[in-house]
Amino acid sequence: MIINSYKVLLVFLAFAIFGCSHEHTENKEETTSSISVTQYNNSTELFMEYPQLITGTEAKFLIHLTDLKDFKAVIQGTLAIELVNQFGNKITANEDKPARAGIYIPVIKFDSPGNYTMTMTLSGSQVSDKIIVKDVIVYSSAAEVPKSEEEKSSLISFLKEQQWKIDFATEPVAKRKLRSSVPATGEIISKPEYYSKVVSPVAGIILPKNNPNFPNLGSFVKKGTVLLNISPSADASSNIQKIKSDYLLAKSEYERVQNLFDRKAAAQKRLDESKFDFESKQASYNSLIDQIKFTENGYAIVSPIDGYIENISANLGSQITSGQELVTIINPSRLILRANVPASKFEYANNSKDASFKIEGYKKELRISELNGRKISVSSSLNLENRTVPVYFEFSNPQNKIKVGMYAEVFVKVGDSQESVSIPESAIIDEDGMHTVYVEVEGEAFEKRILKTGIADSGYIQVLEGLKEGERVVTKGAYQVRLAALSPESAIGQGHVH
Structure with missing residues (x-):
């Protein structure tokens, strides 16, 4: 919490430049000793100004409340005020709503001097908070009021009304x-295993009647989902059968050579060659099986991964060649x-x-x-x-x-x-x-x-x-504060009543 006592110098010309609507007296150089309190609470920032407090005299409190969610003015809510001094003397006040956006202006009269603790309870749909301010001093007479300190001249004035009008925050x-x-x-x-370009393993045509659920760009597909159906050309089946036959033949040959090698009847080089041939043809066959299902609509091309369809390179009714790119799928998780x-x-x-x-x-x-x-x-x-x-x-x-x-x-x-x-x-x-x-x-x-x-x-x-x-x-909002320091004409207009 920051509490300051200072002299407020009312210079009409300077305030006119800012477009100020403060209430003033006719004395252009009148000074009045005031107290200011700045305090950050759970949900609000309090900036409060009030005159030196003397028993028997009404005092106007300017209570500025800022919602810390967005540093905007508190524009609704009741404010219950209770002041209790060290002797147990109590004063209460209630404000149903702000006098203006962000500002409550209760007028309070103290009957007893002392050191008061001020408790403010804000209740509203915008924000609620409990604010406790200590050391609110009330004097028996004006003669007891200590001499005020001069305000620090190097400070930059940037009022709450200015702050509330812009995108503003402090930390x-x-x-x-x-x-x-x-x-x-x-x-x-993309991760390599989360990215797939689906190609056609066979030649054929994408018939509209066999593809009522043709994929859409941006749609999500699960692994194994049918993307499209290809009606094979005359030699497509024989090509698939050849891939399967080559795989089975390579598997049989590898097993035979492995048996000979175990009986020391075949060289290591021959075993390695047969193993490489088998694994190569096995990969081609497994890739084929993973990509297609045999259905009454032809060959169903399925998604190899979960993901979103990023690109479609084929159209309904188009002729497809073996190895042609069909769909690109990306999983961005x-x-x-x-x-x-x-x-x-x-x-x-x-x-x-x-x-x-x-x-x-x-x-x-x-x-x-x-x-x-x-x-x-x-x-x-x-x-x-x-x-x-x-x-x-x-x-x-x-x-x-x-x-x-x-x-x-x-x-x-x-x-x-x-x-x-x-x-x-x-x-x-x-x-x-x-x-x-x-x-x-x-x-x-x-x-x-x-x-x-x-x-x-x-x-x-x-x-x-x-x-x-x-x-x-x-x-x-630091740039706007800088403008206020460099050129008062550049600052956003003021508007509260002192």
């Missing part, structure tokens, strides 16, 4: 585990990231077990280890065109959102994780080559800081100098 400076990385370019490719690591950095990447990457259309930086992934291999050769070595990572594809062929910005992790003070990279603005952030000093006051930064990892960057743990930096 605390915190320690996180970060790892160094080697940057690389990359591409998403597991994919491969190929990272092209510069040869000069290869030694570091070679020992890496993890990587993160950014892809087109995806704001979040993804991490291999968090996607049930792992490094699977490193190429044994160098790409001479760009002097890189491919490193391959396998990972699960959440909701199949990542597409084969996407380009990636890759960060191959090296070394051990180290706990470091860090902030989101989105908080940083490059100003003349310097890493700059805007720190929320209190609810409507910000301070520019120039940082010395270190390693970056998964959307966060190490802070070596310029920030302390627990401070809050602007992660969304």
Whole structure:
């Protein structure tokens, strides 16, 4: 919680530039001592302003409430207020709704001095929260009020009404585990066993009457599902029979030579040759059997894997030749990231077990280890065109959102994780080559800081100098805060009543 006492200088000209609708008196240089409180709670941010509190005098509280889900104004909900001092004296107030979006303005009169604890209970469909503010001091007379401190002149004013109108957010400076990385370019490719180009094992024709369920692009098929039926040409059956006969003959010959070899009646070379011939013809036959079923509609071509139909190279009524490509099927549930690591950095990447990457259309930086992934291999050769070595990572594809062929910005992790003070990279603005952030000093006051930064990892960057743990930096809307600092005319208009 941040509590400040300061002098509010009412300068009409400056506020007119901002389009301010504050309530003012006729005295252009009137000063009034005020208290401000900034506090982050479970679901809301509180920014509260009120005058020095004196018994017997009504005091107007400006209670700004921000919904931390989206950093927008709380626009509905009741606010029950209870103040209790150390002597047990209690005061209550209730506000049925905000006076304006995000702002409750209760007027409270204190009968007894003391140190009060203020409890605010917000109840609404948008957000609910319990807010406790300590050290609300009420004085017996104006003479007891301590002298106010001068407001820090270097602070940048950026009101809650300005923040609520834009995409705005803050985040605390915190320690996180970060790892160094080697940057690389990359591409998403399919796993070989999750990719299949289905070809026709026979020549024939795709008759419309025999293919009422002709496949559709993008449709999902299970392994063994009939993709299409081919009515064979006259010599198709004899070709299939020949493949089967060749397989059976090679099998018989291999078994015969194996028997001779066992009786030392055949040489090792002859056994190896017969084994190679058998395994080759067995593979051809098994491939044929896996791909087709014999039905009354001809030869049914089936899917060899689970996956989505990526391409269809044949049409109803078309003539098909043996070996012609028919359908391409991809299963995107597991994919491969190929990272092209510069040869000069290869030694570091070679020992890496993890990587993160950014892809087109995806704001979040993804991490291999968090996607049930792992490094699977490193190429044994160098790409001479760009002097890189491919490193391959396998990972699960959440909701199949990542597409084969996407380009990636890759960060191959090296070394051990180290706990470091860090902030989101989105908080940083490059100003003349310097890493700059805007720190929320209190609810409507910000301070520019120039940082010395270190390693970056998964959307966060190490802070070596310029920030302390627990401070809050602007992660969304920092550019608008910068505009408010550089040029009041560029800032978004103000609108609350003081």
